[in-house]
Amino acid sequence: MEHLNHLINDIEALAPEFTALSDAIWDEPELRWDEHGAVAKQVTVAEKYGFSITRDVAGIPTAFSAEKGSGGPLIAFLGEYDGLAELSQDSGNPERCPDPGNHTGNGQGCGHHLLGAGSLLAAIATARYLDKNGLPGRVRYYGCPAEEAAAGKSFMVKGGAFADVDTAITWHPFASTLWKQNLMLAYTQVYFHYKGVAAHAGASPHMGRSALDAVELLNVGTNFLREHMPDTARIHYAITDAGGLSPNVVQPRASVYYIIRATDGHQMRELYERVLKVAKGAAMMTETELTVEFDGACSEILPNDVLEQVLYQNVKVLGGVPFDATDQATADRFAAGLDRREIRSIKTSIGWAPNEEKALHDDVPESNNLPRVQLTGSSDVGDVSWSVPTVQIMAASLAMGTPFHTWQVVAQGKLPAAHKGMIYAAKAMSGTAVSLLRDNTLIDQAKSEFNAVTAETPYICPIPDGVLAPPVRRAQIDELQNALDTQSV
Template sequence: MTVTETDLSPDGEFSPGMSPTDSAVVQSDRAELISAVTTIVSEHLPVFTDLSDAIWDHPQLRWEEFDAVERQIAIAEQHGFRVNRKLGGIPTAFSAEFGHDGPVVAVLGEYDALAGLSQASGSTSPTPDPENTTGNGHGCAHHLLGAGSLLAAVSVAKYLQARGLQGRVRYYGCPAEEAGSGKAYLVKAGAFEDVDAAVTWHPVPNTSTRQWLSLANINPVFHFRGVAAHAGGAPHMGRSALDAVELLNVGVNFLREHMLDTSRIHYAITDAGGESPNVVQSQASVYYLVRAKTVREMRELYERVLKVARGAALMTETELTVEIQGATAELLPNEVLERAIHSITEHVGPVPFDDADEAIAKQFLSQYPESEVAAVRQRYGIPRDDYATLHGTVPALTPSVPRHQETGSTDVGDVSWVTPTVQIFSASMAMATQAHSWQWVAQGKLPAAHKGMAHAAKVMASTVVELLTDATLLSRAKEEFREVTERMPFSSPIPDGVVAPPLRGSND
């Protein structure tokens, strides 16, 4: 089977340059492939639905996803995958590979949760999960992301094995996507050097095959150290580290007027220096997240934030140390792969939601103002007369329309700069649901979420099989990647000498 970019229109239909007979053959071959892959995914879905739910039940934060890792490794080994633990030296990173010859196509998975988002499954009001003792929650649905990606990889392995085909599918268990840059550290360690292409997905409210642009970011922690003193008896002897944190925050607030509209700066005070107001705080720390459209813009903005931090230390006569937690690059799309995955998605069809899914989604959608729901529909090109609460269509692929610029970040961006990368966004919760919210967590184990995961697995597995069996498609994707990266060489956003947080101070 050979499908090329020039053979297909942006929507995967017949276009000038190939005969109607050829078009019919291509579509017939693809339909047969997708049918076979869909059957395999469906056969194995119950195990991976249970896996997803188990990871939701045990939400662990970045770099600490030991439960999810062990669960995923056990299943991968059961299906004949060769597992490489502690990938890049990171305890909660691993890869699992099936096959021995031919090209390598990666499937990317995640499994980290977020702090403070414990929520009872299915509850349509803010209700912490009574069985959750951590306070964490899967507010970005990485429990679905990892389980769905591993399901896709296993399904590819079953397809190749049944037909005696060559090719290697490699699943990457990637930690710490949430402000941790797990994949960025793996890229810097060379973990993707022999990968020919990568495929992944993300659960979202709206299905899309057009990749959204993301922001590059860097995550510094500013530690200030001052001098403790009796705040009432000898305040002149003290040098307040908390004052330095507050001055940094005030300075950055003034900086916000003088940065690009697409840039973002966020912070969280992680150490306020103690609970006694009559003691001058001798230490305090604040965790920053600096985002911009490109690595270059991010570095420029970060340098300005760093100057403000140094100024805060100078004003308070405190000492400043900076600890970089991680950094990620912006996403580099691949048009050839997007067209291929879109055509496959059209064959698979939309996520098959039913009336019961719609009914509960309507309850979650009622949590949001009408204006916000309307804005989301407009952003994703959903017709005004489409009042469905779940996104049950496959939007057309329109390369002529500028890509949507998201103001969030993903470490998939770093992978996309070292190998051709594509992802499918599969609807898995009510429209307008905001990520990193209790509503997102609450919907993570519902049937609609499981259907979104199954949908993504079918699309990803079919795409991987096509890449492994169609040398022309893979070659065109790599050629596009080469042309772009020759003009814009990749530079890791992680400064040299910075290692992943769990490796700091380690002798491993």
């Protein structure tokens, strides 16, 4: 592990620049598919360190790759940068208070500003190590959009973006440091659009056909499915168009956006087909027209034991994230407002006593004490992991018990503890990459494990043929509309 000391020194020297990069993305949070500012910031940094840039990966305007090196295996680092709507929060404030300097209302509620900056830092540190030591190998950083909805990486996989990659490495901010991959759910995201007939709801309701009734019947029918689906499956929805604001008009249009999750792709597809039948039934009952707009999907995570052991060897040398007394005291302020049961559960899962006073996780669970947990969230890292051997580290960056996709995550996103988690993750990822590049037999072993699993359970892309990424879809619709407008003139 001699290489790790060199990487640590280099990463610590680079840390201020990448801390500033993560903060800049936090300051201007952008939503899925529209992360143009974050892309520009990351591309500028990658070019500064000699990386060649490929834009519009898989045809997606906010997907790019940055590569450096030659010969040898190709190691990919995965980064993200999208935020979430309506989560603006004053940095460091443990009370709900939107950031007065934020004019979008968006917030980095899942720590993706840290994720992208940390992965890019790891890629640059790895490439610099190869340069300094005259070693063969290529390093490629992927800027991946829209993890929070419609699965940017899944569209990138479908577009062949990872076809020449040997292994992929990534991380995520978390409440504890875990080198063993938690399992996650596969999901489908789909819009159901109903078209009805408008009518005067008082004078001639019999002449109308309510699209909103169809949406409500779909939601009621789906809720009856919940008793008859696996315990770990999840269905969520949001009405995106209720058809209007006048109750005395029979609504001629209505739309609802569904997310359907299950343990694996097979279960997810089965559950989606059941929801689709309910959607069609709602259209029949209301005599409305149904249009199904498939928005995106992702697969469950496929762990790789070989890569996890390589990661673990590096993490053992690093130890835990080096939080200090000030970090712990600051985290205590956030922990005071969190669910105590959730905090106790997390501490138990990492081998700590439930009454342990520390709010930040500052060590690494040993290999024989770390279970592989089934979570009920999802990540489009899943599709990458079914395309190429992939490893992911969760690095402690937040007070234990902090729920993701909340203002509490946003509030902690620029604190020193979050920066330390990001820098730690960069060290672990680059250390793992160099371990693989110095001993190619490890990559061969990881591929053998991967090939054995996928031979028995082949990868099925969850995105149907012909479905385009949302921004590409929107661009085609706009182009068609412009052409029609030109013809009408």
